[in-house]
Amino acid sequence: MRITHSLNSVLERWLPEQRLFLKSDKTTRFLRLRPMTQLIALGGTALVFGWSIIASSILVIDAISAGSSRDEALRSQSAFEARLTDLSAERDSRAAEAVAAQNRFAVALDQVSRMQSLLLESEARRRELETGLGAVQASLQEVVKARHQAEASDEDGAAAPARTAELQAALDILAGELKQAASARSEAVQQAEDARRLAETVTLERDQIVARNDEILTQLEDAVSVSVKPLDDMFRSVGMNPDEILKTVRRGYSGQGGPLNPVGYSSSGNAEITQGEAKANEILITLDQMNSYRIAVEKMPLAMPVQAAFRYTSPFGRRWGRMHEGIDMAAPVGTPVYATGEGTVVFAGWQRGYGNLIKIQHELGTETRYGHLSKIRVKVGQKVSRGSQIGDMGNTGRSTGSHLHYEVRVNGRAVNPMSFIKAAQNVF
Structure with a gap:
């Protein structure tokens, strides 16, 4: 009591005692507000006012931060979609270049095949001409020998020169054919060499295009994988099973149709094509998953009321003991x-x-x-x-x-x- 009295005495200089009169029809009463009571009331009021200012500041800062995060997410999403569109366009361009290179490679192989066939035909013709030339030379040698014998015996002197001239003319014809065949063979060899170099150049170009396509597919695969993860995390954060959501969306969007074309097969092997198609199919599956998530997002209550x-x-x-x-x-x-x-x-x-x-x-x-x-x-x-x-x-x-x-x-x-x-x- 002494401490309270002392405090009231000290505070009375700044907070003098106040009396609140309550008047009724018959009586009049008053409430005495001592300096200590006034100090407690003023302190409580200041505390409530300060708490209101701090809470309002926190809410304003939180709202500003939420708006900045939302704008940053919108910019990131727009940049990612633009990058994904550019990668898709580049992939299509590289795919078209790969098809063109494959066609040029097939044409070059066809030219090489034709040149090899011409070369084989020229070689066979040369061998035939060499065989004929050998026979003519043998016949010529026999004629020359017979002429020498005829001159020695002085019999049939006029027939031998005629036969020699005939054989000489045949020999000249065969020599001309042989020379022409040799020239055609040299030309065919040069064309075959040019076709081989062209095929090597086209093969190198095709390999470069395939490598570039593989790089683009890898970038696309990484991009769509990074894009799907935040959506998957978002559904888990709100207590929903992503697998069940995907099943539900796919049941509602499952139409198919269109004519079926025959299956094509490659005679040159399709190990490389199969690997590219497998990666492309994985990307398509991931894109389908991301698109299903987008459909689910459109159906969910995610806006502010x-x-x-x-x-x-x-x-x-829980609030006041109740949920x-x-x-x-x-x-x-x-x-x-x-x-x-x-x-x-x-x-x-x-x-x-x-x-x-x-x-x-x-x-x-x-x-x-x-x-x-x-x-x-x-x-x-x-x-x-x-x-x-x-x-x-x-x-x-x-x-x-x-x-x-x-x-x-x-x-x-x-x-x-x-x-x-x-x-x-x-x-x-």
């Missing part, structure tokens, strides 16, 4: 409330505790709820899209002030809506 300025007043989890299955966003009465994803309205009306409530059923087993509304702008059975206004914020039901109670349920189980909101920052 409130786009105006607001304040988070209650998180997801709070959503988050509360406080803003003035009449603030627009928007659908966070494409879906169908399954409930729009009054429900105990929630007040005016809207339930929207989305695909992939997700549902969103919007409670304590002052006005409902949709009807049961109505189709809504992401970003369409469905109601106005209010203070209906079990509520202490104007706010939106926002819930997200997956297969009937309430999950933290903040996981969807944070995941949306990496998508939109």
Whole structure:
């Protein structure tokens, strides 16, 4: 008591004692506000005011950081899509060059084959001419020998020179044919050599193009793998099984058709082509997975239900010993409330505790709820899209002030809506 009295005496200089009179019809009473009581009241007021300023600053900084992260994600996504488009165009260009090189290589091989056939024919003709020339030379030698014998015996002197002239003419014809065949053979050998060099050049060009195509396919494979991982992590972060999501999407988008063409086979071996096709098929599978994820993202409630300025007043989890299955966003009465994803309205009306409530059923087993509304702008059975206004914020039901109670349920189980909101920052 002495300490309290001393403190009151010291504080009385700055906080003199105040009296609050309460007057009724018959009596008059007063409350005495001592300096110590006034100091405690002022300190509590300052503490509450300071806490409000700090909390508001944290929320403003968090909102600014979220906006910067969302812009950075948009820029990264645009740059990645542009890079993926460039790689796809370059891959198509290289594939066309590879086809052209393959065609030139086939033409060169055909030319080499024709030159080899001509060379073989020239060689055979040369051998025939050499054989004929040998026979003519043998006959000529016999004639010369017979002439010498005829001159020695002085018999049949006129017939021998005639036969010699005939054989000499045949020998000249054969020599001319042999010379022509040798010239044709040399020309065929030169053409075959040129065709061989052309084939080597085309083969080297084709190998370079194949290597470049393999490099492009590797870059595409790495790019799509890096792109799929964040989507896979996003679905796991909101408590959804990515494999089940892919199965559901593929069941809804599974049409096929078109004429079937005969299967083509290569006579020169297809080990290299098979390896390239296998890598291309892996890329197509990954691209299909990424596209399925994109379809699933379009069907999920990933947007913000409130786009105006607001304040988070209650998180997801236990509150006062009971489970709070959503988050509360406080803003003035009449603030627009928007659908966070494409879906169908399954409930729009009054429900105990929630007040005016809207339930929207989305695909992939997700549902969103919007409670304590002052006005409902949709009807049961109505189709809504992401970003369409469905109601106005209010203070209906079990509520202490104007706010939106926002819930997200997956297969009937309430999950933290903040996981969807944070995941949306990496998508939109």
